[in-house]
Amino acid sequence: MSNPLIIDAPKGQPLIDYHREFEFPVHSVFAAHTDPDLYARWNSSGSTPPRYDLFEPRSGGAYRWVQVGDDGVEYVSRGVFHSVRQDEFLLQTFEFEGYPDVVTLEYSTFTELPGGRSRLTGHSVYPSVGFRDEFLSNGMGDVMSDGYNQLDELLASVRAGR
Structure with a gap:
Protein backbone atom coordinates (compact mmCIF):
# COMPACT_ATOMS: atom_id res chain seq x y z
CA MET A 1 0.00 0.00 0.00
CA SER A 2 1.30 3.44 -0.90
CA ASN A 3 1.68 6.22 1.60
CA PRO A 4 -0.64 9.17 0.98
CA LEU A 5 0.50 12.49 -0.45
CA ILE A 6 -0.55 15.24 1.96
CA ILE A 7 -1.09 18.66 0.34
CA ASP A 8 -1.73 21.89 2.22
CA ALA A 9 -2.80 24.95 0.21
CA PRO A 10 -3.32 27.78 2.74
CA LYS A 11 -6.22 30.03 1.81
CA GLY A 12 -5.09 33.36 0.38
CA GLN A 13 -1.42 32.36 0.06
CA PRO A 14 0.29 31.57 -3.27
CA LEU A 15 1.92 28.38 -2.07
CA ILE A 16 1.53 24.67 -1.57
CA ASP A 17 3.21 22.58 1.09
CA TYR A 18 3.23 18.82 0.74
CA HIS A 19 4.87 15.73 2.10
CA ARG A 20 4.94 12.04 1.48
CA GLU A 21 6.75 9.15 3.10
CA PHE A 22 8.41 6.32 1.20
CA GLU A 23 9.36 2.80 2.26
CA PHE A 24 12.77 3.33 0.63
CA PRO A 25 16.01 5.01 1.73
CA VAL A 26 16.49 8.70 1.08
CA HIS A 27 19.31 7.98 -1.39
CA SER A 28 16.91 6.01 -3.63
CA VAL A 29 14.17 8.65 -3.53
CA PHE A 30 16.69 11.44 -4.23
CA ALA A 31 18.24 9.48 -7.11
CA ALA A 32 14.78 9.04 -8.64
CA HIS A 33 14.50 12.85 -8.73
CA THR A 34 17.93 13.47 -10.27
CA ASP A 35 18.65 10.53 -12.58
CA PRO A 36 16.99 11.28 -15.94
CA ASP A 37 16.27 7.63 -16.74
CA LEU A 38 14.63 7.00 -13.38
CA TYR A 39 12.82 10.35 -13.38
CA ALA A 40 11.28 9.67 -16.80
CA ARG A 41 9.97 6.31 -15.58
CA TRP A 42 7.78 7.76 -12.82
CA ASN A 43 7.25 11.46 -13.54
CA SER A 44 5.04 11.15 -16.58
CA SER A 45 1.38 11.92 -16.97
CA GLY A 46 1.00 10.46 -20.46
CA SER A 47 1.29 7.01 -21.95
CA THR A 48 4.75 7.78 -23.36
CA PRO A 49 7.79 8.79 -21.29
CA PRO A 50 8.94 12.40 -21.55
CA ARG A 51 11.81 13.40 -23.81
CA TYR A 52 14.59 15.34 -22.13
CA ASP A 53 16.23 17.99 -24.26
CA LEU A 54 18.33 19.00 -21.24
CA PHE A 55 18.65 17.53 -17.73
CA GLU A 56 21.49 18.83 -15.52
CA PRO A 57 20.52 18.19 -11.87
CA ARG A 58 23.38 20.18 -10.31
CA SER A 59 23.56 23.62 -8.75
CA GLY A 60 23.29 26.03 -11.67
CA GLY A 61 22.05 23.33 -14.04
CA ALA A 62 18.86 23.39 -16.08
CA TYR A 63 16.25 21.08 -17.53
CA ARG A 64 13.77 21.04 -20.38
CA TRP A 65 11.47 18.15 -21.06
CA VAL A 66 8.70 17.42 -23.51
CA GLN A 67 5.68 15.29 -22.67
CA VAL A 68 3.61 14.18 -25.65
CA GLY A 69 -0.04 13.85 -24.68
CA ASP A 70 -2.27 11.05 -25.86
CA ASP A 71 -3.66 13.62 -28.31
CA GLY A 72 -0.19 14.05 -29.90
CA VAL A 73 0.24 17.59 -28.52
CA GLU A 74 3.62 18.42 -26.98
CA TYR A 75 3.66 19.96 -23.50
CA VAL A 76 7.01 21.49 -22.61
CA SER A 77 8.35 22.30 -19.15
CA ARG A 78 11.66 23.81 -18.17
CA GLY A 79 13.50 25.19 -15.20
CA VAL A 80 16.76 25.83 -13.41
CA PHE A 81 18.32 23.86 -10.58
CA HIS A 82 19.44 26.60 -8.20
CA SER A 83 20.74 24.38 -5.42
CA VAL A 84 21.33 20.64 -5.31
CA ARG A 85 22.64 18.91 -2.18
CA GLN A 86 23.03 15.16 -2.60
CA ASP A 87 20.35 13.19 -0.73
CA GLU A 88 19.15 16.33 1.09
CA PHE A 89 17.75 19.19 -0.94
CA LEU A 90 16.68 20.50 -4.34
CA LEU A 91 15.76 24.11 -5.09
CA GLY A 98 2.21 27.12 -22.27
CA TYR A 99 2.13 29.75 -19.49
CA PRO A 100 5.17 31.95 -20.15
CA ASP A 101 6.34 34.08 -17.24
CA VAL A 102 4.49 31.91 -14.70
CA VAL A 103 7.41 30.44 -12.80
CA THR A 104 7.08 28.36 -9.66
CA LEU A 105 9.88 28.15 -7.09
CA GLU A 106 10.06 24.61 -5.71
CA TYR A 107 11.88 23.44 -2.59
CA SER A 108 12.27 19.69 -1.97
CA THR A 109 13.77 18.34 1.23
CA PHE A 110 14.66 14.66 1.59
CA THR A 111 14.80 13.25 5.14
CA GLU A 112 16.02 9.83 6.24
CA LEU A 113 13.58 8.06 8.59
CA PRO A 114 14.16 5.02 10.80
CA GLY A 115 13.99 1.61 9.20
CA GLY A 116 15.37 2.61 5.80
CA ARG A 117 12.40 4.86 5.08
CA SER A 118 12.35 8.49 3.97
CA ARG A 119 10.17 11.59 3.76
CA LEU A 120 9.93 14.08 0.92
CA THR A 121 8.78 17.53 1.98
CA GLY A 122 7.95 20.09 -0.69
CA HIS A 123 7.18 23.79 -0.71
CA SER A 124 6.07 25.44 -3.98
CA VAL A 125 5.64 29.19 -4.35
CA TYR A 126 3.48 30.50 -7.21
CA PRO A 127 3.32 34.02 -8.71
CA SER A 128 -0.23 34.43 -7.40
CA VAL A 129 -3.00 32.67 -5.53
CA GLY A 130 -4.89 32.48 -8.83
CA PHE A 131 -2.16 30.47 -10.52
CA ARG A 132 -1.83 28.24 -7.46
CA ASP A 133 -5.58 27.61 -7.52
CA GLU A 134 -5.50 26.91 -11.26
CA PHE A 135 -2.74 24.37 -10.67
CA LEU A 136 -4.92 22.60 -8.12
CA SER A 137 -8.15 22.81 -10.13
CA ASN A 138 -6.42 21.21 -13.14
CA GLY A 139 -5.96 18.04 -11.08
CA MET A 140 -2.23 18.39 -10.49
CA GLY A 141 -2.59 17.08 -6.94
CA ASP A 142 -3.88 13.81 -8.37
CA VAL A 143 -1.09 13.79 -10.98
CA MET A 144 1.49 14.27 -8.21
CA SER A 145 -0.05 11.49 -6.12
CA ASP A 146 -0.16 9.13 -9.10
CA GLY A 147 3.48 9.95 -9.89
CA TYR A 148 4.62 9.16 -6.35
CA ASN A 149 2.67 5.89 -6.47
CA GLN A 150 4.55 5.10 -9.70
CA LEU A 151 7.77 6.03 -7.90
CA ASP A 152 6.93 3.44 -5.22
CA GLU A 153 6.48 0.80 -7.92
CA LEU A 154 9.72 1.81 -9.64
CA LEU A 155 11.78 1.71 -6.45
CA ALA A 156 10.27 -1.66 -5.52
CA SER A 157 11.25 -3.05 -8.93
CA VAL A 158 14.78 -1.61 -8.62
CA ARG A 159 15.07 -3.16 -5.14
CA ALA A 160 13.93 -6.50 -6.58
CA GLY A 161 16.50 -6.22 -9.37
CA ARG A 162 13.97 -5.97 -12.20
Missing part, protein backbone atom coordinates in the same frame (compact mmCIF):
# COMPACT_ATOMS: atom_id res chain seq x y z
CA GLN A 92 14.52 24.62 -8.62
CA THR A 93 12.15 26.57 -10.76
CA PHE A 94 9.36 25.11 -12.88
CA GLU A 95 7.80 26.79 -15.89
CA PHE A 96 5.27 25.29 -18.27
CA GLU A 97 5.95 26.87 -21.65
Whole structure:
Protein backbone atom coordinates (compact mmCIF):
# COMPACT_ATOMS: atom_id res chain seq x y z
CA MET A 1 0.00 0.00 0.00
CA SER A 2 1.30 3.44 -0.90
CA ASN A 3 1.68 6.22 1.60
CA PRO A 4 -0.64 9.17 0.98
CA LEU A 5 0.50 12.49 -0.45
CA ILE A 6 -0.55 15.24 1.96
CA ILE A 7 -1.09 18.66 0.34
CA ASP A 8 -1.73 21.89 2.22
CA ALA A 9 -2.80 24.95 0.21
CA PRO A 10 -3.32 27.78 2.74
CA LYS A 11 -6.22 30.03 1.81
CA GLY A 12 -5.09 33.36 0.38
CA GLN A 13 -1.42 32.36 0.06
CA PRO A 14 0.29 31.57 -3.27
CA LEU A 15 1.92 28.38 -2.07
CA ILE A 16 1.53 24.67 -1.57
CA ASP A 17 3.21 22.58 1.09
CA TYR A 18 3.23 18.82 0.74
CA HIS A 19 4.87 15.73 2.10
CA ARG A 20 4.94 12.04 1.48
CA GLU A 21 6.75 9.15 3.10
CA PHE A 22 8.41 6.32 1.20
CA GLU A 23 9.36 2.80 2.26
CA PHE A 24 12.77 3.33 0.63
CA PRO A 25 16.01 5.01 1.73
CA VAL A 26 16.49 8.70 1.08
CA HIS A 27 19.31 7.98 -1.39
CA SER A 28 16.91 6.01 -3.63
CA VAL A 29 14.17 8.65 -3.53
CA PHE A 30 16.69 11.44 -4.23
CA ALA A 31 18.24 9.48 -7.11
CA ALA A 32 14.78 9.04 -8.64
CA HIS A 33 14.50 12.85 -8.73
CA THR A 34 17.93 13.47 -10.27
CA ASP A 35 18.65 10.53 -12.58
CA PRO A 36 16.99 11.28 -15.94
CA ASP A 37 16.27 7.63 -16.74
CA LEU A 38 14.63 7.00 -13.38
CA TYR A 39 12.82 10.35 -13.38
CA ALA A 40 11.28 9.67 -16.80
CA ARG A 41 9.97 6.31 -15.58
CA TRP A 42 7.78 7.76 -12.82
CA ASN A 43 7.25 11.46 -13.54
CA SER A 44 5.04 11.15 -16.58
CA SER A 45 1.38 11.92 -16.97
CA GLY A 46 1.00 10.46 -20.46
CA SER A 47 1.29 7.01 -21.95
CA THR A 48 4.75 7.78 -23.36
CA PRO A 49 7.79 8.79 -21.29
CA PRO A 50 8.94 12.40 -21.55
CA ARG A 51 11.81 13.40 -23.81
CA TYR A 52 14.59 15.34 -22.13
CA ASP A 53 16.23 17.99 -24.26
CA LEU A 54 18.33 19.00 -21.24
CA PHE A 55 18.65 17.53 -17.73
CA GLU A 56 21.49 18.83 -15.52
CA PRO A 57 20.52 18.19 -11.87
CA ARG A 58 23.38 20.18 -10.31
CA SER A 59 23.56 23.62 -8.75
CA GLY A 60 23.29 26.03 -11.67
CA GLY A 61 22.05 23.33 -14.04
CA ALA A 62 18.86 23.39 -16.08
CA TYR A 63 16.25 21.08 -17.53
CA ARG A 64 13.77 21.04 -20.38
CA TRP A 65 11.47 18.15 -21.06
CA VAL A 66 8.70 17.42 -23.51
CA GLN A 67 5.68 15.29 -22.67
CA VAL A 68 3.61 14.18 -25.65
CA GLY A 69 -0.04 13.85 -24.68
CA ASP A 70 -2.27 11.05 -25.86
CA ASP A 71 -3.66 13.62 -28.31
CA GLY A 72 -0.19 14.05 -29.90
CA VAL A 73 0.24 17.59 -28.52
CA GLU A 74 3.62 18.42 -26.98
CA TYR A 75 3.66 19.96 -23.50
CA VAL A 76 7.01 21.49 -22.61
CA SER A 77 8.35 22.30 -19.15
CA ARG A 78 11.66 23.81 -18.17
CA GLY A 79 13.50 25.19 -15.20
CA VAL A 80 16.76 25.83 -13.41
CA PHE A 81 18.32 23.86 -10.58
CA HIS A 82 19.44 26.60 -8.20
CA SER A 83 20.74 24.38 -5.42
CA VAL A 84 21.33 20.64 -5.31
CA ARG A 85 22.64 18.91 -2.18
CA GLN A 86 23.03 15.16 -2.60
CA ASP A 87 20.35 13.19 -0.73
CA GLU A 88 19.15 16.33 1.09
CA PHE A 89 17.75 19.19 -0.94
CA LEU A 90 16.68 20.50 -4.34
CA LEU A 91 15.76 24.11 -5.09
CA GLN A 92 14.52 24.62 -8.62
CA THR A 93 12.15 26.57 -10.76
CA PHE A 94 9.36 25.11 -12.88
CA GLU A 95 7.80 26.79 -15.89
CA PHE A 96 5.27 25.29 -18.27
CA GLU A 97 5.95 26.87 -21.65
CA GLY A 98 2.21 27.12 -22.27
CA TYR A 99 2.13 29.75 -19.49
CA PRO A 100 5.17 31.95 -20.15
CA ASP A 101 6.34 34.08 -17.24
CA VAL A 102 4.49 31.91 -14.70
CA VAL A 103 7.41 30.44 -12.80
CA THR A 104 7.08 28.36 -9.66
CA LEU A 105 9.88 28.15 -7.09
CA GLU A 106 10.06 24.61 -5.71
CA TYR A 107 11.88 23.44 -2.59
CA SER A 108 12.27 19.69 -1.97
CA THR A 109 13.77 18.34 1.23
CA PHE A 110 14.66 14.66 1.59
CA THR A 111 14.80 13.25 5.14
CA GLU A 112 16.02 9.83 6.24
CA LEU A 113 13.58 8.06 8.59
CA PRO A 114 14.16 5.02 10.80
CA GLY A 115 13.99 1.61 9.20
CA GLY A 116 15.37 2.61 5.80
CA ARG A 117 12.40 4.86 5.08
CA SER A 118 12.35 8.49 3.97
CA ARG A 119 10.17 11.59 3.76
CA LEU A 120 9.93 14.08 0.92
CA THR A 121 8.78 17.53 1.98
CA GLY A 122 7.95 20.09 -0.69
CA HIS A 123 7.18 23.79 -0.71
CA SER A 124 6.07 25.44 -3.98
CA VAL A 125 5.64 29.19 -4.35
CA TYR A 126 3.48 30.50 -7.21
CA PRO A 127 3.32 34.02 -8.71
CA SER A 128 -0.23 34.43 -7.40
CA VAL A 129 -3.00 32.67 -5.53
CA GLY A 130 -4.89 32.48 -8.83
CA PHE A 131 -2.16 30.47 -10.52
CA ARG A 132 -1.83 28.24 -7.46
CA ASP A 133 -5.58 27.61 -7.52
CA GLU A 134 -5.50 26.91 -11.26
CA PHE A 135 -2.74 24.37 -10.67
CA LEU A 136 -4.92 22.60 -8.12
CA SER A 137 -8.15 22.81 -10.13
CA ASN A 138 -6.42 21.21 -13.14
CA GLY A 139 -5.96 18.04 -11.08
CA MET A 140 -2.23 18.39 -10.49
CA GLY A 141 -2.59 17.08 -6.94
CA ASP A 142 -3.88 13.81 -8.37
CA VAL A 143 -1.09 13.79 -10.98
CA MET A 144 1.49 14.27 -8.21
CA SER A 145 -0.05 11.49 -6.12
CA ASP A 146 -0.16 9.13 -9.10
CA GLY A 147 3.48 9.95 -9.89
CA TYR A 148 4.62 9.16 -6.35
CA ASN A 149 2.67 5.89 -6.47
CA GLN A 150 4.55 5.10 -9.70
CA LEU A 151 7.77 6.03 -7.90
CA ASP A 152 6.93 3.44 -5.22
CA GLU A 153 6.48 0.80 -7.92
CA LEU A 154 9.72 1.81 -9.64
CA LEU A 155 11.78 1.71 -6.45
CA ALA A 156 10.27 -1.66 -5.52
CA SER A 157 11.25 -3.05 -8.93
CA VAL A 158 14.78 -1.61 -8.62
CA ARG A 159 15.07 -3.16 -5.14
CA ALA A 160 13.93 -6.50 -6.58
CA GLY A 161 16.50 -6.22 -9.37
CA ARG A 162 13.97 -5.97 -12.20
